[in-house]
Amino acid sequence: MSRVSFDCTMQEGQIGEELRGQLAVALQEITQDVLGESPDDVPVTFSDIPEGYGFRGGEPSTTSLVRGSIVGGVTQEVREDFMRRICDRWMEISGCTVDELVVSARDA
Template identity: 40%
Template sequence: MGHFSCVIQDGGAAHAATGELERRLEELHGSHYPGESVSVSWRAVPEGYMFTEGRPSTSSIVACVVGHPTQLAEREAYMRGVCDIWTDVTGCTDHEVVVAVTEIDPM
């Protein structure tokens, strides 16, 4: 089973688009790993609690867990897909989304 854990800014562009982001992340996961189920969870950080270079942050963090070993090229394509979704839906830049993929379920 795969899982996306998303940390976003309360009131930010990603917060306003969680439904669309979730739908597209599920589609992306299904296109890379057919038949593997996936879930998405959200943590909206209150405004003023995340900072980049001493200023309020506009960044989002997307941690992905996949249910099997992957190769580097496969992970890169998957991560690029997450970034493309995020920038397309929210209007942010690549510098405003942090994506990490792990093959080990931390739970």
């Protein structure tokens, strides 16, 4: 069983297929750098919310959610570093703004 995994949910049409591979590799690299897990042991899944089915603040949403499940016991300092690196790389690759991204790193 993987000690770290990601479930990424995007609004339909926001992030094309060609970028998803890059995003998955980025998540696996950050996991290796920060948590020491082998990239091969870090599954990443993507799913789309159909247009008209996702809202934020009562309006149609353009937000992506990156839900990480990580091995417990890390310090908050490490957790924050992990989430911040993910934010930075996700914005760099996808072109989204900081307000269009939610990242979580929950204890498995």
